Amino acid sequence: MMDLVQLRQDLVEQLAELGHRVDDFEHDLREPLEADFAEQATQMEGSEVTSALEHTAILQAQQIKAAIDRIDAGSYGECVNCGNQINPERLRVRPHATRCVDCAA
Numbered sequence: 001m002m003d004l005v006q007l008r009q010d011l012v013e014q015l016a017e018l019g020h021r022v023d024d025f026e027h028d029l030r031e032p033l034e035a036d037f038a039e040q041a042t043q044m045e046g047s048e049v050t051s052a053l054e055h056t057a058i059l060q061a062q063q064i065k066a067a068i069d070r071i072d073a074g075s076y077g078e079c080v081n082c083g084n085q086i087n088p089e090r091l092r093v094r095p096h097a098t099r100c101v102d103c104a105a
């Protein structure tokens with residue numbers, strides 16, 4: 001069994017770090033962690049000032065946020081495709097993986 005409490009803490013820290021990075025890119029964003037990342041990503045796609053780097057950071061933040069949500073929902077580590085448990089080794093490398101190796105292939 002994985003230490004989900006520790007993992008969640010790590011993910012929250014990563015998310016905060018990404019939030020700061022996005023905040024640096026976009027000074028207008030006052031509360032990057034509270035904002036809807038999906039909506040931001042959509043809005044920023046049409047923005048000429050948006051760098052690819054910023055876009056990547058937002059997408060990463062979305063993935064991390066989704067992983068935290070899955071931990072909270074008790075479904076973390078389950079493949080969204082087949083419902084099997086994702087290999088813990090895979091989760092260690094990609095904590096926000098949503099599919100098992102078979103389904104991701």
Ligand SMILES: [Zn+2]
Nearest residue numbers: 079082100103
């Ligand atoms: Zn699967």
